Amino acid sequence: MKIYETTGFPNPLRVRIALAEKGATNKVIFVPVDVMGGEHRTSAFKAKNPDATVPLLELDDGTCIAHCNAITEYLDGIFDGPSLTGTSPKERAVIAMMNIRAESGLMNAVGAYFHHATQGLGPDLETWQCPDWGSKQKEVAQLTMIYLDGVLTESDFVAGNRFTVADITAYAGLVFAEFAKVEIPENLRALKAWRDRVAARPSING
Structure with missing residues (x-):
């Protein structure tokens, strides 16, 4: 399978971390996409992903899966290792809820600030x-940081007592925030303290 990505961008980072957590980084082919050169907006790329975004997962049968949550859901299901998306219905629901909060309130909010209130990626x-x-x-992003701080005062990780996709999203959101000067x-x-612990994980620091 192939993963189309742009190195250094926050959403591809999420998929990279998920793959590393599953011990599967060497089981995919990474295909660079020149976003700065507009490659993601070409007809060839949009035929695979009409959203014109990275990352994008392309399976061996030609199926293309866009969006980090969908990609991680697939990778979590096919590779061994601790589940990132949960096993019981309750756990899956809590993880999905916290992942949405981290994505909407932090990752996407920082993205909106970066693309609308700064020079972003250029004219x-x-x-x-x-x-x-x-x-x-x-x-919104800073209010979400306050919310997550409260959550992490009560638990070791964003969605409970173990590392999940919600932690990946929140961590990538903070990386993006640092870059965007939020x-x-x-x-x-x-x-x-949670950010520092997560940054030391082999999937990120290895």
Whole structure:
């Protein structure tokens, strides 16, 4: 199978971490996509993914799966190792809920700030911007950081007592936030301690 990605981008990072957690990094072929050059908007790429986004998973039978959550769901199901998406109905629901909160409130909010309230990827790619919306989403991201800090005061990980896809999403969101200069409020000690623990995992630091 192939994974189309752009190195250094936050969403491809999520899939890279998931693969490493499953011990499956060497079981896929990574195909670079030149986003800065607009390759993701070409007809050839959009024939595989009409959303024109990376990452994209292409299976051996030609099936193409876009969006991190869908990709991780597939990878988690076919590779051995501890489940990232949960095993019981309750666990899967809690993990999915927390993953959505981390994605919507942090990852996507930082993305909206970066693409709308800063220069983003430059004028050739940022063809429409709404700075007020971007600035509002920066506030959303920092409120989500406060929420996650409260969660991590009570539990070791974002969705309970073990590492899951929700932690991957939240960690990648903080990496993106640091790049976009969306600061973690100084008093969020639990969130910062969790970030440091996650950053030391072999799937990220290895």
